[in-house]
Amino acid sequence: MALCDPSLHHCQDIVDCSFTKVVASRVGASISRAVKTREFAHCSKTKIIPRDAAASVDDIERFLRGGEVCLREFTLEELMEATGCFRQETLLGDGGFGKIYRGRLPDGNSVAIKVSKTHLRGLPEQFKAELRVGSLIARGYHPNLVPVMGYHYAHLEEAIIMIIVYPFMANGDLGHYFGSPRSSQTPPDWPTRKRIALSVARGIYSLHQLGVVHCDIKPYNVLLDENFDAHVGDLGLAEFMALSGNIYDVAGLHDDVESQCLSRVKGSFGYMSPEMHNEGRCSRKTDVYAFGVTLIQIVTNMPLLFVLKDVNWAEKLFKEKEDLTTMMHPTMLGMYDESEALKLIQLGLICVQHDPAKRPLMPEVIAIMEGSSTALEQRWNNYDYTWLSPADSKRAKNDQLICMF
Numbered sequence: 001m002a003l004c005d006p007s008l009h010h011c012q013d014i015v016d017c018s019f020t021k022v023v024a025s026r027v028g029a030s031i032s033r034a035v036k037t038r039e040f041a042h043c044s045k046t047k048i049i050p051r052d053a054a055a056s057v058d059d060i061e062r063f064l065r066g067g068e069v070c071l072r073e074f075t076l077e078e079l080m081e082a083t084g085c086f087r088q089e090t091l092l093g094d095g096g097f098g099k100i101y102r103g104r105l106p107d108g109n110s111v112a113i114k115v116s117k118t119h120l121r122g123l124p125e126q127f128k129a130e131l132r133v134g135s136l137i138a139r140g141y142h143p144n145l146v147p148v149m150g151y152h153y154a155h156l157e158e159a160i161i162m163i164i165v166y167p168f169m170a171n172g173d174l175g176h177y178f179g180s181p182r183s184s185q186t187p188p189d190w191p192t193r194k195r196i197a198l199s200v201a202r203g204i205y206s207l208h209q210l211g212v213v214h215c216d217i218k219p220y221n222v223l224l225d226e227n228f229d230a231h232v233g234d235l236g237l238a239e240f241m242a243l244s245g246n247i248y249d250v251a252g253l254h255d256d257v258e259s260q261c262l263s264r265v266k267g268s269f270g271y272m273s274p275e276m277h278n279e280g281r282c283s284r285k286t287d288v289y290a291f292g293v294t295l296i297q298i299v300t301n302m303p304l305l306f307v308l309k310d311v312n313w314a315e316k317l318f319k320e321k322e323d324l325t326t327m328m329h330p331t332m333l334g335m336y337d338e339s340e341a342l343k344l345i346q347l348g349l350i351c352v353q354h355d356p357a358k359r360p361l362m363p364e365v366i367a368i369m370e371g372s373s374t375a376l377e378q379r380w381n382n383y384d385y386t387w388l389s390p391a392d393s394k395r396a397k398n399d400q401l402i403c404m405f
């Protein structure tokens, strides 16, 4: 197939094609910028690049030069060498932002390299968000977050290439193991699953301490290293509470005053809190809700649609005293401690209460996971049994809904 077929009319194909062209043009040796530019001009004849691209370019360039980003800038040649020119065999995944390749740097470190699909609406914002959080993380030690090692950015004629480099996580994402119809792996043992759940909670809390709300917590965005230590990643939808111009404190949230901001509606179906889904209201409780769904999945290995089905888990398990095994995936048989599993499901349910004011913040979630039974009891005594599944929620009014599920 021709590398750049002008009959292609799909945006993603064009930009992937542009990217392939750049890679191809650099293979071997000294192909001049003029040649590369001509290739891009050829691709761009299709005139499908959005008109706001120029604004995006200026904005990204200003952002990269502004001093906020303290990450290594890789050259395309370095990344090509690391991946054998982005060979198909090195492809790890294909997500909302783009393709992820596995590579090895000359110093021997294994890396994951995320290449943007295109500069469709929203992607430059995701690129900036990842580099912004990556730079914040780089200034401290956050064992439960995926660090950003560096980036590559190029604006070539009308194509934008945005690449982010992370350390490679040998055991992939948590979604691979839990609650997904695609799950093919035996889930990790019970102590490991508890450790993973606690690490995810700690990862979210370290983001909150930095003033960042993740906004897309879900098993697919938690990565496991070679020791099955969990790291929260994919910060492209992160919201920066301290930077948002429209922060307001809502004193009406019972006992805590929670910083919120109005954002566009974003996140993944099933993990999105009702206030985000319906009004784009974002706060740390947005992540607490998504963590609750994730926690129930880690404990039960149930698919998302079952977790969200019109099942009142609390009624069934704690009022009707239904047997826990009926709520667990068959793969979990003999793979859990019943009383610990029930407590973690209780915690998950507390986190997914409809009213954000009723959800705890992450330090309390962590304390409960570390064994504070009084905190769990107190919360459970005030548990709101009204079960409103997201299907009961109103459809989002905002037409900018992003569903990455």
Ligand SMILES: Nc1ncnc2c1ncn2[C@@H]1O[C@H](COP(=O)(O)OP(=O)(O)O)[C@@H](O)[C@H]1O
Binding pocket: 092, 093, 094, 095, 096, 097, 098, 100, 111, 112, 114, 146, 166, 167, 168, 169, 170, 172, 173, 220, 221, 223, 233, 234, 236
């Ligand atoms: N550092 C990494 N190590 C191993 N696999 C990774 C890494 N980063 C991403 N992946 C794989 O790629 C998938 C998509 O990555 P993610 O960062 O979530 O991008 P997207 O924004 O496209 O969802 C992940 O679910 C995981 O399977």
Ligand SMILES: [Mg+2]
Binding pocket: 095, 096, 220, 221, 234
């Ligand atoms: Mg993702």
